[in-house]
Amino acid sequence: MTTPAHAPLPRHDRFDYTPIHRRPDFCWPGGARLAVYVAVNHEHFAFGAGLGARLAPGTEPDVLNHAWREYGNRVGAWRLMALLDQLGLPAAALLNTALYDHCPELVAACVARGDELVAHGHTNADNQSALAPEAEAALLAACRARIAAESGRAPEGWLSPWIAETPRTPDLLAAAGYRYTLNWCHDDQPTRLRTAAGPLWAIPYPQEANDIPAVIARQMTGAQFAELLADQFDEMREQSAHQPLVMGIALHPYLVGQPHRLRPLRRVLARIAAADDVWLTTPGRIAAHMDALAAEGGWPL
Template sequence: MIQLPTHGRYDYSAIAKRPDFDWPGGKRLAVYLGLNLEHFAFGEGLGAELAPGGPQPDVLNYAWRDYGNRVGAWRMLEMFDVLDMPASVLANSVMYDYAPDLMAAFRARGDEVVGHGRTNSERQSELPPDQEDALILEATEVLTKAEGKAPKGWLSPWIAESRVTPDLLKKAGYGYTLNWCMDDQPVWMRTEHGPLLSIPYPQEANDIPSIVARKDGADVFADIIIDTFDEMFEQSKAQPLVMGIALHPYLVGQPYRLRHLRRALQHVCQHRDSIWLTTAGSIFDYCVETEAVPGPP
């Protein structure tokens, strides 16, 4: 029989055949916002594009992305305050030098900060292990110094992993990763340094694949969030689930998209008494404290 290459990080498990548990307060659906705060190099490196880029320096696309930090993220912060929604802030470490007042504003809200590399102009998966290790440690040191505590979780820029990324994350002290989108429940993964929790981070209810890749309109992306929520709310009667909503201020912080996003988040908040509106870090803490999710064998 053919043996396909495998990662060896987790085993197959059917969601319908797992032990049942509840989220805090007997809730069945945990919902969190993953807000990406990113900064990009000028005239080089990676970056999403509003329109096909020309020769570097690509001023149009650089400035479009920078709108997210200068305007879009502030509008979203105001919206989160009005809706009383916490956020998991997925932060490039260079954001602390580039936009320290923006990082301070989310810190003042008490939001969780998640490691998100140095900048989204680079992919860590392209580096040899020693350089990837140095990147993780550098980003972690910046976040720890600024926030007064080490981040619990990590999302790689561009969801880029080498074959040793989970091992390096665990070695650096991380408890969870958002890189793997293979499930609607947290899953413990094996690493050389002990278990690392994979918390679901969406690639469907995510504005990058929707708006940048599929060219969905603002109304379509908002409907994706609403329909995903409604369906998972029903599904969670059978199994406790995690719904993440992945957002980038240079996309959904644009005025016409923000209006549709507000409509979607208002729909979610109408059910706040029946769901666990939380952060990725709190999901991790609950899984560790209760041992609700079986660890890797």
Template sequence: MDETGAGPLAGHDRYDYSAIVHRPGYAWPNGTRLAVYLGLNLEHFAFGEGLGAELAPAGPQPDVLNYAWRDYGNRVGAWRLLELFDRLALPCSLIVNAAVYDHCPELPAAFQARGDEIVGHGHSNAERQGALAEPEEAALIRRATDAIARHAGAPPQGWLGPWISQSHRTPDLLQEAGYSYLLDWCHDDQPVWMRTRVGRILSVPYPQELNDIPAIVARKMNADAFADMVIGNFDEMLEQQARGQALVMGVALHPYIVGQPYRLRQLRRALAHIAARRGDIWITTAGAIAAHAAALPAGTVPGDVPAGTATNPAD
């Protein structure tokens, strides 16, 4: 009990508190201390039912306006972003709904041909996995993983839940399904080990601030303001990494949003600013960040425990 007579607040027991200023220093593979990755979300939505981001308030189903606006991303926006990434020589982590392979398989194949990483993103962003019972959630993860593996040639190592949706057991289920890292938790600027019921899984920072859905759809930011936010965040983290801390900066993008021409022009400005400093940073993928962090000496990454240690995370 604290002095008010109340007990401790409910917790998750996935990781302990760790102040970033008190952690061991380390560097990324090229000797720099700021890793930057682009997380590009390829998503597919059911027509006439389910969830989906909205450009305008939804009308009765079928909600043609918002469905078609989202479909623009796969038909046009993602291809323009691919051209931009090629022009600036930027890799990306392609965060893929498995349903995309049914809808437009040539799109993820074009990114994979560049050498981009494929990250699991459930079946469709028309649904949330966190509301499912454990057997159904495990089955969804398995089906999505198997579908991606069939098309990509190997199962993904990383996962981002549709709508950042998790149940109390999602980290356990992902670790048991063979995933080495997840992106759902935006609680840090460094990778953090999370406890699971039969071991551990790495949390790699994925942004909810440098993310076009919260910024542009939810907060109604203009395209130039979003680009300025990306540039400002990058410049500040460049200064912060000079203190000897290895940091991660992700930029979360959705083709139906930043693939719109006027937003694409502003995004190009922000990414060119980052690319111009490539000698001072590590431009990479979320999976490469996870692999490097996992190979660091014991005790370097917050939450480090021996692999295979059984834990009992709280429900």
């Protein structure tokens, strides 16, 4: 059915339109204008069923692709953590709670290095878009409770597997106690979402500076992805003279943990880590800074 030319389109009503150059100005901690965070997606997949990125076509039981993704948990994640340690970079660990059953040593290593733990569903073999309200609420609560029980602190943030939502997801996230979501990639600044349970921050999460769409969808090489990150950083650093910005970098260990991709990633992350005029941070710290600004009346509701 065609929408009449004079009719407004369906909308979500989570936030209003505001162009980036007409917003309050502020600085990040230390006077920085660009906040940069690294998000490492630690994921576990069912064997013989469910969703998952594919290196090549396969049929279930899909040994080739399942084993390729598992390389991230066994090898890639450890190499990536060593690199982050070497550069002194903080990180957000986006966790499938199935990892507590599959490889708890990996989660413990994320906790030991001080990563912010972000809930990322139970497994990336599933998504929540078809769940009934009660089932979706139970999933959000169970992931938060599992991380709190196993790692000592409930997560403040959420990223849905496959960025899948129902129309109720932001309401359920706020009701469950989450302070921010990474699902919305509509801006380079945080946005305060309206929900039935109060405000929820949408912290910018990249779908361009992200190895899944870059490597899997666009079939970029590791060097091309690193060049993308370098260009993103340079341009956002320059643009941040006009307004404070957030640059996220989304990584999956089974992709960038491969040696031929880790080498160019090492070079670009070293350049970012050496910058003395940016705030190297986590999405939770960004949300906390925005909470403080909102409390002081420095950011619109």
